Amino acid sequence: MKKKTTLLGLLAATLLLSTLFIFEYLVPDNQTASSYFVKMKSNGEPVKKNQFKGYKYTETVYNSKGQSSKLSFYSEKKLAQNERFKIIVNSNHLVSNYKKVTSLPKNVQYLAEK
Missing domain, CATH: 2.40.50.480 (Protein of unknown function DUF1093)
Structure with missing residues (x-):
């Protein structure tokens, strides 16, 4: 059970970091x-x-x-x-x-x- 929770947490963190990377670097920002x-x-x-x-x-x-x-x-x-x-x-x-x-x-x- 502990392995599943750790794996799920790691997957969520990876997804969050990937989303932040996409919005920060790949999507143009009209304000800047x-x-x-x-x-x-x-x-x-x-x-x-x-x-x-x-x-x-x-x-x-x-x-x-x-x-x-x-x-x-x-x-x-x-x-x-x-x-x-x-x-x-x-x-x-x-x-x-x-x-x-x-x-x-x-x-x-x-x-x-x-």
């Missing part, structure tokens, strides 16, 4: 990440801090509503100058994902071309 559209105007500044090696950019970014803001962010990969991207930036200003886009949304296009 924001998506922006950007037309890269700079080439990026090479940065090496602790274990991070990549590039720092300061660009005018646009949210999906067309509101602009100046944002400094870091990317492990070089983002090509004069290209358009949709980027997802975490709260630590690190690009977690990016996608090259052929055109910006209409409410952003005019503002980005200025």
Whole structure:
């Protein structure tokens, strides 16, 4: 009987830890990440801090509503100058994902071309 209880407890703990891992690391959290559209105007500044090696950019970014803001962010990969991207930036200003886009949304296009 004691072996069954121990085994059941171990199984429950494993299930709990697995669930926590999935929600913490695999499910994106909208509160800590924001998506922006950007037309890269700079080439990026090479940065090496602790274990991070990549590039720092300061660009005018646009949210999906067309509101602009100046944002400094870091990317492990070089983002090509004069290209358009949709980027997802975490709260630590690190690009977690990016996608090259052929055109910006209409409410952003005019503002980005200025």
